[in-house]
Amino acid sequence: MHLPSVITSSVVLGVVTAAAAAAVLEHREDLNHSDRLKIESVITWTDDFSKPEKFERWPAGAGTSKKLVNADVFSHFLPNLSFEEEQLAKVGNGIFKKIWVSSPASTRASDGLGPLYNARACQRCHLKDGRGQPPAEGDDAVSMFLRLSVPPQNAVQEAALKAGKIGLVPEPTYGTQLQNFAVPGHSAEGEMVITYEEVPVELNGGETISLRKPSYSIDQLAYGPLDPKTLLSPRVANQMIGLGLLEAIHEGDLLALADPEDSDGDGISGRPNWVRNDETGELAVGRFGWKAGNPTVRQQSAHAFTGDIGISTSMTPAHWGECTENQQECRSAPDGVQLSFGDVEAPDNVLNLVTFYARNLAVPARRDVGDQDVLAGKELFYASGCVSCHTPKFVTRRDVEPDAHAFQLIWPYSDLLLHDMGEGLADNRPEWKANGREWRTAPLWGIGLTETVNGHTKFLHDGRARSLLEAILWHGGEAEQARQTVVDMTPGEREALLAFVGSL
Secondary structure: OOOOHHHHOOOOOOOHHHHHHHHHHOOOOOOOHHHHHHHHHHHOOOOOOOOOOOOOOOOOHHHEEOOOOOOOOOOOEOOOOOHHHHHHHHHHHHHHHOOOEOOOOOOOOOEOOOOEEOOOOHHHHOHHHOOOOOOOOOOOOOOEEEEEEEOOOOHHHHHHHHHOOOOOEOEOOOEOEOOOEEOOOOOOOOEEEEEEEEEEEEOOOOOEEEEEEEEEEEEOOOOOOOOOOOEEEEEEOOOOOOHHHHHOOOHHHHHHHOOOOOOOOOOOOOEOOEEEOOOOOOEEEOOEOOOOOEOOHHHHHHHHHHHHHOOOOOOOOOOOOOOOOOOHHHHOOOOOOOOOOOOOOOOHHHHHHHHHHHHOEOEEOOOOOOOHHHHHHHHHHHHOOHHHOOOOOEEOOOOOOOHHHOOOEEOOOOOOOEEEOOHHHOOOOOEOOEOOOEEEOOOOOOHHHHHHHHOOOOEOOOOOEOOHHHHHHOOOHHHHHHHHHHHHOOHHHHHHHHHHHHOO
């Protein structure tokens, strides 16, 4: 298969990338000289698409799951965990699935739900540890919700945002997240309303595909009107696989990929989202969430406990969860603190177990890596510039715990950086250093198994895309050239490209 002329000049494969790999290694104080030499050759992007790369079938290194591909394929632990570590992960899984109840309750250590919430268990959003989707017409949103914030209201808030002391300004009454459920005796905040407009896109070869453009509003507001300047951002739950390995990528590797001023003139200007680490108080590179708003799996888990379920932790100690000062009745509701277990509803041992579980879900093995259509699609993926953001591979740090995460060659196909994705995907809602047009590059590993695990093919931050092709065609901004390349491909070339992405 020959590359179409429109893309043959877009990337000189394997030339710039080798230099980039060497530059990345200057930051790796965790490696010795022998390690650096070994890694440089391993992480350099390939220019041979006639066969699979060595180890390509194992996207998480020794942490790749070789289990049968079925609906449970995202729910297996890293196979290189020790026996004791696997037991911890299993206990964490139990808590991840636990149904929380409102206070007071006869049960111990399971009450404290809400008073306002989006789900009663972690598993309710991350069904089968997979990807959420928009609600069907007439259904309640469970694995999708609306983020809320307002522009800074005064000089104090502006200064706090600029200094990185806060990442956003909550909506005064409804906080940072719309909760569409409440415990008995309280009212849910409101209901997310989604309407769609179909937008046709003509592709080379005579095909026309329809994209659905969503609009969002809130109905049945229970606590008064929203601030007229409220910013809304829809979010579906992300899949859970490989999170600990993403956390184990050396920060210097990510920073070496950043080019905020586009100094090399390639049109790609990825940059890190600098966010506050709640435990250290310092700014750190964000890695998790659709805008990379959290730096660690533990912090992401703690924020989900309080925002999604209304459960307090040592990192988010408010027992009332997201209830604001304008919801005083909600704030004065009974909490689920059991003093014999600690002064929060989910003590550190609970948070640590859930975090351990979340960090150690395995990435499934690749399928069809030697298939000729998949290899042809891989070549198109590289040549069209998709790898400029969807960085294929890294080698994790040597000095991380558990040992299962250390010194692994992983293939997440993400740089975890922020990129301007154009007006079509813009939510116009800043979060830390991310502006309203920027999103974190989503890791692609496991994306081809979404339908197997969750029974749907809804992609992007709000599930608007009904297929992988629709997701690609929504790309704009820094990805506009790559998108246009896909539009200009022949139907056979697009099929090959989708075969490659579906094999990840």
